[in-house]
Amino acid sequence: MVIDRKRGVKMKIKSKLEDLMWDKRIKSINQLSLDTGITRPTLTRLKENKSDGIRLETLEKLCHYFQCELTDLLEIEKEEVK
DSSP, X not given: OEEETTTTEEEEEEEOHHHHHHHTXXXXXXXXXXXXXXXXXXXXXXXXXXXXXXXXXXXXXXXXHHTOOHHHHEEEEXXXXX
């Protein structure tokens, strides 16, 4: 989470992995792990938005697998800070 006090905005990057899995009918993290070679713990943290950091290689693999853009996988949520 990043807080931009000049703009009065708190920003958080949110994963849309669960939505992509639903759209592509991927039923489990285990299946996605087998298909992509990305570890189950990494995928679980990403899906549950509990990841502190994501390797670029992981993002590339997921975008390639889902044939999507980075903005389809991640979004920035903004919230006003008082």
